[in-house]
Amino acid sequence: MKAVVDPQSFLLEEGPDMPNNPGLPVLLYPQALGDEVTDKAGAFEQRFRENGWGGTWRNGIMGHHHFHPDAHEALGIARGFVEVQLGGEAGKRFRLQAGDLVVLPAGIGHKNLSASDDLLVVGAYPRGQEDYTICRSKAEVTSMPDVPLPESDPFYGKEGPLTRIW
Structure with missing residues (x-):
């Protein structure tokens, strides 16, 4: 297993269209999975499952701004690359490639701006948050729960960086 490396973190303030999450940063783990x-x-x-994150799916990232008011989300880039807009x-804007992991706090807007034809993303949610809501505008929620x-941490477990940073 690779050594634990602290992710990059980015706070995103509330925007005109997305609530975002000014209290919790987006966490970006570049090359969480190595080339090997x-x-x-x-x-x-496997990592998500071992660390208590469920509701996994395989697909891409939606091509319109959206957020989950009731769930945090981990997105592992399994194949290809994607340019996403967060917030x-x-x-x-961020360019994510195969092996990268991004963890989005509840409320963070995200959108696929462009991607390789072979893009494959694996998504997961913390235990108890697998039944999430998809909203396209903060006008759809009266207040963030x-x-x-x-x-x-979805990648490193109970002692991982997310549990210290959040």
């Missing part, structure tokens, strides 16, 4: 891992989708699924129309913090 050939089945990145399976490796992300809504006024948010920041108080979403419980995850019990563990």
Whole structure:
């Protein structure tokens, strides 16, 4: 197993269209999975499962701004690359590639701006947050619920960086 490396973190203030989460940063783990891992989708699924994150799926990232008011979300890039915008129309752009992991606090807007034809993303949610809501505008929620913090980091477990940073 790779040594635990603290992720990059980015706070995103509330935007005109997305609530975001000014109290919890987005966590970006560049190359969480090294080049030696050939089945990145399976490796992300296994790590998520071992660390108490469920509701896993394999697909891409939606091509419109959206957020989950009631769930935190882990997105492992298993194949290809994607340029995402986090935080809504006024948010920041990131290029994510195979092996990268990004963890989004509840309320963070995200959108696929462009991607490789072979993009494959594995998503997961903390225990108890697998039945999440998808909203396209903060006008759809009267107030953001108080979403419980995850019990563990989706990649490194109970002693992982997320549990210290959040």
